[in-house]
Structures are given as structure tokens and as C-alpha cells.
Amino acid sequence: MEDGQLDVAPFCKEAVFSDGTFIYRSPQEANLFDHVMIRIRVCHNNLDEVWLRNKNQKLGMNLWLTEGLFDYFEVALEVKEERESYYFELVKGERTYYYNTDGVTEEIAPEKAFTILAGYKTPDWAKGAVFYQIFVDRFYNGDVSNDVLDNEYHYIGESVAQVLDWNKYPAVNGVREFYGGDLAGVIKKLDYLEDLGIDAIYMNPIFVSPSNHKYDIQDYDFVDPHYGVIKLDDGENLPSQNNKEATRYIKRVTSLENLEASNQLFQTLVEEAHKRGIRIILDGVFNHCGSFNKWLDRELIYEDAKGYEKGAFVSKESPYHTFFQFLEDSWPYNATYDGWWGHDTLPKLNYEKSEKLRDYIMEIAKKWVSPPFHADGWRLDVAADLGYTAEYNHQFWKEFRKAVKEANPEALILAEHYGDPSEWLQGDEWDSVMNYDAFMEPVTWFFTGMEKHSDQYREDMLSNHSNFINAMNYFTGKFQTQSLQVAMNELSNHDHSRFLTRTNRRVGRTNSVGAKEAEEGIQMAVMREAVVLQMTWPGAPTIYYGDEAGVCGWTDPDNRRTYPWGNEDKELIRLHKELIRLRKSYQALKVGSMKFLTSFRGVISYGRFDLEDQFLVLLNNNDYEVMVSVPVWEIGIPNDCPMIRMFATDDVGFAVDAKVYYPEQGELSLKLKARSSIVAKNYPKRLMFLK
Missing domain, CATH: 2.60.40.1180 (Golgi alpha-mannosidase II)
Incomplete structure (x- = not known):
């Protein structure tokens, strides 16, 4: 085969290519009335005519470039509508072919057309960036003075506990145990993360909350002093099961001096990260809060605290009464509020009936991405569940995007979502998602044959290339290119078993087989394969803390083991560093x-x-x-x-x-x-x- 010639059938289907990357669409992210140069690659001297079809338009395409075996054709398309679609018509002799998102076909399929969404922009810094997820309590203890103490308060029926053995496996019901990781620990390990080569840190929630996962927010305005700074520390640990008597805890989390100092430490973290070229993404839990929340105050933490209004649980006259949906008029101390999925520790926020609540959360959304905090975006917990109707959900996220992007145009908005995300990825709500369907699930099935919680093993899915390719093609088709390029591609995270554990192809959880079993029979070669794919795949590869160091674990809470400082798998870390370096050296690997x-x-x-x-x-x-x-x-x-x-x-x-x-x-x-x-x-x- 000579350069420029192919010894193949008259029409060379395999040579035809176009997509939404910058080579084939320029500018990649167009505004209304922009002229966008659309390009397609075909085999050199293989076609008689190349056309761009757009609704009732048929635009002749001109030769732009001949490179090796290929001709590249282009034409300018004016973006006249908010949603502009197009496909290609290819003529060879008396035969006509079409090219769309499914590839070459002999039939017109408008639903498979390429799409430009006018004004849809995602942050350039996040396209192809390498993220690092930190579950703060388990990363590094940088300040022992802020550690949660034994019996400091009561949570879901039992007293909280301080874990003194950093290497202890998480307990089966370990939501009340704290290892001491904090923001000071993250700051102290920034040099490690910079050396690893990451571009951004995504932290699980850091705001005031009683659990170690902190998805039950107590106060959205402040970083938890147990992660931040405790200056005032008087009072007593809990002598009973009544948290109103947990005076030390109340002082720690309601003292303005502690709260403001903790916010200042977060500001320092962002400043130090930015000096190293590392961005910071916060976790936003806006569908629900926690029963400890100052707006509800079921635990009576704030009832007598200085500077706080009465919570909606305590009094019907509370200024936060409309923030929750109460099923009965049974004040004082009304426990009939609606909980997310029935959990009374996770009261669902009632946006439809409270403009004040909506405005408050919009201010929170802006506050943390604005000066003086300068966070670089939000990851949104259970984002599709927010509100009581689908209509309101979309309305809320449209307003949220507008608020965040006005405050910080470079802020990233990523949502936790399972299933088809396309209705939220139309340019006016989310930037992208945690990429389960178009990354974690197909990757896990192919390499391990395991379901992502290690709850099922399927021999028919292991090494099944057809399933992998079909799933990837189908689910990536739900994204716009600029959204796919910032999608969070994880092998593991805080909600699923560690990928290294999945390589043992064993079904199990801590409560059924024990924590040690998660480390047995693992296949490091398979882990290496998966990291190679992760670091060369379109999107934003995201390392769950400790994955790079060889941490194992069943699904939560076992996946939240501590980072093994001093016992790391240094070769696995080096593999990650080399692959990250390779990825960051070439635009083709980042956004090609x-x-x-x-x-x-x-x-x-x-x-x-x-x-x-x-x-x-x-x-x-x-x-x-x-x-x-x-x-x-x-x-x-x-x-x-x-x-x-x-x-x-x-x-x-x-x-x-x-x-x-x-x-x-x-x-x-x-x-x-x-x-x-x-x-x-x-x-x-x-x-x-x-x-």
C-alpha cells in the first residue's frame, strides 16, 4: 500500500471519521450565530462529492487538507438555533452514503445527527484533567487537636468513637468512628499530590456534619471544625444519649471563632493548591441535609446556642419551617418531617414551598466558588433526586448553573448520576457527571467480571469485548464532546468496592466474609491494565485516594480505609505517575x-x-x-x-x-x-x- 492509496473496496468505509473534537469542529464550543468550521476525514481521492446536511440545507464541502492517506473536507456552518444538528452525505459514483454519530450508513437517521448546543461550554482546565478524590477523614491526620473524641456526641443510636489505630479496618457499621483526617492533612500532602501529577482534588463533603462521610450537612456556611480548626474547646463529652448535653461538641461546632478559623483554613488549602496548579472541587449535598442541621435541629444542638434561630423541629414559628415538608402539625419537637428515602437522619429539603431556602442554597453555591474561598466547582450528590418533581429539578439546576457560572465562569459542575444523563447535559444545567455508565461499569465488567459493589460475578461479562464496546458506544453517545471530556472516570470511589478488590472476582462484603478477604487473590496485572485504560481514555481520569497505593476494600464502609502512609505500593504509585506524565504530555491523550x-x-x-x-x-x-x-x-x-x-x-x-x-x-x-x-x-x- 503506497501513501495516499488503499488497496480496498471502491468506497473505504474505515477511513471516514468525524467527531466533536477541535480538529473536526472549530470552535468546539460555539455561540448562537457563530460560524463553525465542520470537518470530516475520508480516504484520499476516494469520493466524488462530500456534503454537509443540516435540516433543509445541503452545503458542499471543500478540500481543506491532504495528510497521508486522508483528505479532510470542511465547510462553515452558521449556528442559527440553540440546537443545531448535522450529518454528512458522501457520494461515490451512483452510491450515496451517510455519516453520523453511529458511523457510516446507507440510510438517513436524523436522531443520530451530530449536535451543536449553542453556548454550552465546560471549563477548558477540566478537559482531560487528572482528578484525585479524597475522603478526608481517611487521608491524613494533620492536626490531632481537632479530632473527634470518644463519647463527644451521640449519632444514630450510639456514641461516636475516636480510632487511634490508623491501620484498623473500618467497622461494618462504622459511620460513627473517626480516624482524624482533616484539611491540615490534605495541605501537608499537597507536595505528594503535586508530584503524582494531579490537576484537581475532589473532596467528599467538608461542611459541619455529625457523620464521618458528612453527607448529612449540619451547617452549609462553615467547614467542620473537626476538619478545620478548634480554638474554643471547653465543655464536656456526652454523659447521656441527649445531645443537648454534649456541651463540648456544641461549643466546637457552634462557636463562631472555631467556624471562621475553619473557613480560613479551607481558604489556605485552596491558596496552597492553586500555587501548585491544583484545583479544588467541593461536594454539594443539596437534595437533603442532616437531622443535626441548624434549620431543623432535631438533636437540639442549636436550641440554646448563642446566635442561632430556633429550628423547624423545635418550633412551628421557626424561620426555617418551610424548608421541610411536615406531615403533621405536632409541634413542639415535630418529628413528622419527610426524610430522603424515609431516613429521618436525612430530611429532604422542600424547595418547591420555600423560595427562601432556594435563595439560601444559591448563595451557598456562589459563596464557595467566589472570593475569598475560590473553590473551582461542585460535585452534586444525588442531583437527579432534588425536588419533588422532574420539572422543578431542572428549573433548580438551571438556576444553580447560572448562579455558579456568574460567580466563577471557570467553575466545574459535576453531578452524581446513574443512567442516561442527557436531559441534564443540554448546556444549561450540569457540565458532566461521575461517569458510571460510560466508564466504571463497562470497565469493571470487562476486566473483572464483577458488579461494581462486588455483589455479583458474571463469567459471561469477563473479557467480553462486544459488551464493552457496545456499552461504551451507547453511553458515550449520551454526552456532548465537551461534557464527555470533563466526565469523572473512576475505577473506585466511596460508594463502591475498590477496583483492586474486584480483580479477585469474589463476591462479598465486610459483614459477610470479613475485611481481610478483600485483599485475597487480587490480580495486580489486571489493575495495571485498568489504569492504562483509565489514563488513555477520553474524559477526566479520577483516582480514588489510595487506589494508586494498593488499597483494597469491599463496598462502603470498607472502601473508606485509610491511606497507607509508610506502607504504600511504591511501584503502583510510580505506574500512576508515569501514565499521568504521559497523558499530560500529549493533547491527543487529553482531548483527542x-x-x-x-x-x-x-x-x-x-x-x-x-x-x-x-x-x-x-x-x-x-x-x-x-x-x-x-x-x-x-x-x-x-x-x-x-x-x-x-x-x-x-x-x-x-x-x-x-x-x-x-x-x-x-x-x-x-x-x-x-x-x-x-x-x-x-x-x-x-x-x-x-x-
């Missing part, structure tokens, strides 16, 4: 195009590419060696271009030393070891010239 190539049972290959760099990623999840032949010409590797191996893993470890491969007739044939991966790229053009 993606195309599946050769795949069969246990084997996946794909390309990440732009006009400058073309990467090939190969993964063999089988427990035996395979031979694979990949049509690398499809991602732009010229026929006479060698390829350089940039990274490789196998059962033994990983390698970063270069190795040169020589494709023949546009195909690269390689042997892949069992449970291995290879990342290779085109030979640099400047070196080709010297050669």
Missing part, C-alpha cells in the same frame, strides 16, 4: 479523538489521535498470550512510519523503555502477553525527517 480498532474476546485496541500525534492502546485481559493485528492506518499512521512503544504492562510489572515497531501495509502485528497492555505512538515527524 478516539476510535476502536481490532478487538476480540479479552482483547481491546483503540486509537487516541489528532493531526500531530497518534496513539495505539492494546489490552489483553486473557490469561494467555495472543497475536493481534491492528489497522493502525485508520488512526493516521502512514505506511512508512515506525511506531514507538511508550508504555507496557504485564504480569511482572511495567516498562517505560522505548521499543520500535514497524507496521506493514498499514497493519501492526504484535504478540500480547497474558494480562498485558501496550501504549505506542507514531514516530515523531521531526525524527522521521532526520532519519
Whole structure:
């Protein structure tokens, strides 16, 4: 095969390519009435006509560039509507073909058209960025003076406990146990995180809350002094089960001096992170709060505290009465409020009946991304559940986006969401989501055969390349490109078992098989494969703290084990560092195009590419060696271009030393070891010239 010629059928389907990345759509994020240059790649001298179809328009496309085997055609499309759609018409002799988001077809399918949503912009800094998730209580104890103490207060029927053994497994019902991690600990480990190479930290909730997970917010205005600073610390630990008598806890979390000092420490954290080029994302829990919350005050923490109004549980005359939905008129001390999924510790917020509540939360949304705090965005807990109707949910998030983006145009808005997120990703609500359907689930099934909680093992899903590709194609199709590029791609997080534990292919939870079993039979080679995919996949790869150090764990609470300082898997950390360095060195890996190539049972290959760099990623999840032949010409590797191996893993470890491969007739044939991966790229053009 000569450069510029393909010995294939008259119409070369495999050469046709377009997507929403900057090469094929410029500007990538257009405003209303902008002229957008739309491009498509086809085989050189292979077509008679190339057209862009847009509703009733049919625009002839002009040759823009000939590069190697391909011709690139372009035409300017004016964005005349908020939602502008288009597809391509390709003419070869008497045959007409169409190209849309599903690829080449012989039938027009308007529902599969490419879409431009006018004004939909996501932060450039977050596109392809590397995130690091921190469950603060388990990361690092930087200040022992703010630790939660034994019997400091009562929570869900029992007293809280201070854990003095950092290496202790979390208890089965360990929501009341605290290890002492705090913001001072995060600050002290920023140099480690900078060296790792991350771009942003996402922290689970840090606001005043009684639990160690803090998804039951007590006060949205302040960082919890147990994570921050405790200056005033008088009072007594709880002598009974009545939290009104927990005078030490009340002083710690209601003293303005403690609260303001804690906010100041958060400000310091952001400043120190920003100095290192690291952004900070907060966790926003706005669907519900906690029964300890000052607006409700079921625990009577605030009833007699200086400077606080009566809570809605305490009094019907409370200024917060409308913040909750009460089922009966039974004050004082009315416990008939609506709880999220029936949990009385998680009172659902009643936005539809309280404009004051909505305005308050909008101010909170703006406050933390504005001076002097300068947080860089929000992750939104159970975002689709907020409100009592779907109509109000969308109205709220539209207002939320407007408030946040006006306060900080570069702030990121990510939502926790399972299922199709597209109705929230129309440019006026969320930027993107925690990417379960288009990343965590397909990745987990393919590499481990496990459901993401380790609750089920399916042999038919293990190494099932068809399921992986079909799921990825289907669910990524629910995203706009700018949304997919900032989607949070996690292998593990605080709600699911650790990925390293899933590699043992064992069903279990701490209460059924014990915590130690989560560490048995793990396959580090499979973990390495998965990290290679994570760091070369479109989106924002997100490391759950400790995954890079070899932490195991069943689903929560066992997945919230402490970071193993002093006992880290240093080779696994080094693997993460090398892959992060590689990713950040090339735009093609961060925000380039993606195309599946050769795949069969246990084997996946794909390309990440732009006009400058073309990467090939190969993964063999089988427990035996395979031979694979990949049509690398499809991602732009010229026929006479060698390829350089940039990274490789196998059962033994990983390698970063270069190795040169020589494709023949546009195909690269390689042997892949069992449970291995290879990342290779085109030979640099400047070196080709010297050669």
C-alpha cells in the first residue's frame, strides 16, 4: 500500500471519521450565530462529492487538507438555533452514503445527527484533567487537636468513637468512628499530590456534619471544625444519649471563632493548591441535609446556642419551617418531617414551598466558588433526586448553573448520576457527571467480571469485548464532546468496592466474609491494565485516594480505609505517575479523538489521535498470550512510519523503555502477553525527517 492509496473496496468505509473534537469542529464550543468550521476525514481521492446536511440545507464541502492517506473536507456552518444538528452525505459514483454519530450508513437517521448546543461550554482546565478524590477523614491526620473524641456526641443510636489505630479496618457499621483526617492533612500532602501529577482534588463533603462521610450537612456556611480548626474547646463529652448535653461538641461546632478559623483554613488549602496548579472541587449535598442541621435541629444542638434561630423541629414559628415538608402539625419537637428515602437522619429539603431556602442554597453555591474561598466547582450528590418533581429539578439546576457560572465562569459542575444523563447535559444545567455508565461499569465488567459493589460475578461479562464496546458506544453517545471530556472516570470511589478488590472476582462484603478477604487473590496485572485504560481514555481520569497505593476494600464502609502512609505500593504509585506524565504530555491523550480498532474476546485496541500525534492502546485481559493485528492506518499512521512503544504492562510489572515497531501495509502485528497492555505512538515527524 503506497501513501495516499488503499488497496480496498471502491468506497473505504474505515477511513471516514468525524467527531466533536477541535480538529473536526472549530470552535468546539460555539455561540448562537457563530460560524463553525465542520470537518470530516475520508480516504484520499476516494469520493466524488462530500456534503454537509443540516435540516433543509445541503452545503458542499471543500478540500481543506491532504495528510497521508486522508483528505479532510470542511465547510462553515452558521449556528442559527440553540440546537443545531448535522450529518454528512458522501457520494461515490451512483452510491450515496451517510455519516453520523453511529458511523457510516446507507440510510438517513436524523436522531443520530451530530449536535451543536449553542453556548454550552465546560471549563477548558477540566478537559482531560487528572482528578484525585479524597475522603478526608481517611487521608491524613494533620492536626490531632481537632479530632473527634470518644463519647463527644451521640449519632444514630450510639456514641461516636475516636480510632487511634490508623491501620484498623473500618467497622461494618462504622459511620460513627473517626480516624482524624482533616484539611491540615490534605495541605501537608499537597507536595505528594503535586508530584503524582494531579490537576484537581475532589473532596467528599467538608461542611459541619455529625457523620464521618458528612453527607448529612449540619451547617452549609462553615467547614467542620473537626476538619478545620478548634480554638474554643471547653465543655464536656456526652454523659447521656441527649445531645443537648454534649456541651463540648456544641461549643466546637457552634462557636463562631472555631467556624471562621475553619473557613480560613479551607481558604489556605485552596491558596496552597492553586500555587501548585491544583484545583479544588467541593461536594454539594443539596437534595437533603442532616437531622443535626441548624434549620431543623432535631438533636437540639442549636436550641440554646448563642446566635442561632430556633429550628423547624423545635418550633412551628421557626424561620426555617418551610424548608421541610411536615406531615403533621405536632409541634413542639415535630418529628413528622419527610426524610430522603424515609431516613429521618436525612430530611429532604422542600424547595418547591420555600423560595427562601432556594435563595439560601444559591448563595451557598456562589459563596464557595467566589472570593475569598475560590473553590473551582461542585460535585452534586444525588442531583437527579432534588425536588419533588422532574420539572422543578431542572428549573433548580438551571438556576444553580447560572448562579455558579456568574460567580466563577471557570467553575466545574459535576453531578452524581446513574443512567442516561442527557436531559441534564443540554448546556444549561450540569457540565458532566461521575461517569458510571460510560466508564466504571463497562470497565469493571470487562476486566473483572464483577458488579461494581462486588455483589455479583458474571463469567459471561469477563473479557467480553462486544459488551464493552457496545456499552461504551451507547453511553458515550449520551454526552456532548465537551461534557464527555470533563466526565469523572473512576475505577473506585466511596460508594463502591475498590477496583483492586474486584480483580479477585469474589463476591462479598465486610459483614459477610470479613475485611481481610478483600485483599485475597487480587490480580495486580489486571489493575495495571485498568489504569492504562483509565489514563488513555477520553474524559477526566479520577483516582480514588489510595487506589494508586494498593488499597483494597469491599463496598462502603470498607472502601473508606485509610491511606497507607509508610506502607504504600511504591511501584503502583510510580505506574500512576508515569501514565499521568504521559497523558499530560500529549493533547491527543487529553482531548483527542478516539476510535476502536481490532478487538476480540479479552482483547481491546483503540486509537487516541489528532493531526500531530497518534496513539495505539492494546489490552489483553486473557490469561494467555495472543497475536493481534491492528489497522493502525485508520488512526493516521502512514505506511512508512515506525511506531514507538511508550508504555507496557504485564504480569511482572511495567516498562517505560522505548521499543520500535514497524507496521506493514498499514497493519501492526504484535504478540500480547497474558494480562498485558501496550501504549505506542507514531514516530515523531521531526525524527522521521532526520532519519
